Amino acid sequence: MKDVYLSIGTNMGERYENLQHAVALLKETEGIKLVRVSSVYETAAVGYTDQADFLNIAVHLKTDVSSADMLKICQSIEQELGRVREFRWGPRIIDLDILLYNQENIETESLTVPHPRMYERAFVLVPLVEIAASPFDVQLQQAHDLLQQMDCENEGITLWSPFEEFSTVH
Ligand SMILES: Nc1ncnc2c1ncn2[C@@H]1O[C@H](COP(=O)(O)OP(=O)(O)OP(=O)(O)O)[C@@H](O)[C@H]1O
Ligand SMILES: Nc1nc2c(c(=O)[nH]1)N=C(CO)CN2
Numbered sequence: 001m002k003d004v005y006l007s008i009g010t011n012m013g014e015r016y017e018n019l020q021h022a023v024a025l026l027k028e029t030e031g032i033k034l035v036r037v038s039s040v041y042e043t044a045a046v047g048y049t050d051q052a053d054f055l056n057i058a059v060h061l062k063t064d065v066s067s068a069d070m071l072k073i074c075q076s077i078e079q080e081l082g083r084v085r086e087f088r089w090g091p092r093i094i095d096l097d098i099l100l101y102n103q104e105n106i107e108t109e110s111l112t113v114p115h116p117r118m119y120e121r122a123f124v125l126v127p128l129v130e131i132a133a134s135p136f137d138v139q140l141q142q143a144h145d146l147l148q149q150m151d152c153e154n155e156g157i158t159l160w161s162p163f164e165e166f167s168t169v170h
Contacts, residue, residue: 001033001062002102003133004070007115007124009095011045011054016161018081018094019057025077026059032073035060038127044156046121047089055160058099058127067101071111074098099128100139114139119146126157 006026010018019040027034038058045051065073074096081094099115106113118124125147132140 001064003035003100003137004061004063004098004102005100005128005131006059006061006074007056007095007097007099007118007128008059009043009054009056009097009123010093011052012091012093015055016040019055021081022077022094022096023057023059025080026061026073029073031063031065033062035062035133036131038130039159040161041123041126042158042160043123046123048087051091053156054123056123056127058124058131060131060133067098067104067106067111067113068108070098070101097124099124100137103137103139119143122147122150122157125150 008019008022023037026032036059041056043054043056045054063070077096078094083093097115098113099118101113104113119142125143129144129147132144134140
């Protein structure tokens, strides 16, 4: 089975419930095994900054679903939760991004993996490194190294709910 890492973010409505809902839908999806969910982090908006703070998590999955189908699953969960795409980097009920897919480099019209902006985003790297499985995975090692070079306090990242609390709810 392939190791896949996703980033999930939300800054509209009941943010914590949105995360729980998205994780529950992933768990219910045939062919996906949920390995680990990170703690929940509250993070200041990056990119377009004049919007509410986000809650962000990372999840580790094992699956034989192809990367193209994984993207479709992410998009269908976004739709199920009622995401309306207003503008790039704007507020959203839920956003699921594929960070890493089995250490592969993927470049298609609809999918770029590793996610092109993940290595500059502390809101992605902090939860990802928390649940990172293998020290031998070059991409995860790179995430870890880059995070160490960042000053996370300046990035406005705080622990909102620890891993144990989140993972016992569902
Ligand atoms: N690794 C990836 N994970 C998810 N979507 C991706 C990825 N690579 C490319 N995409 C494409 O990006 C498109 C736009 O995604 P989305 O609306 O979530 O962007 P965004 O969240 O506003 O910005 P960002 O990509 O910087 O997080 C999707 O339709 C999808 O085809
Ligand atoms: N803190 C934070 N900022 C963001 C996020 C996010 O998930 N968290 N997602 C964005 C769209 O990709 C843009 N900015």
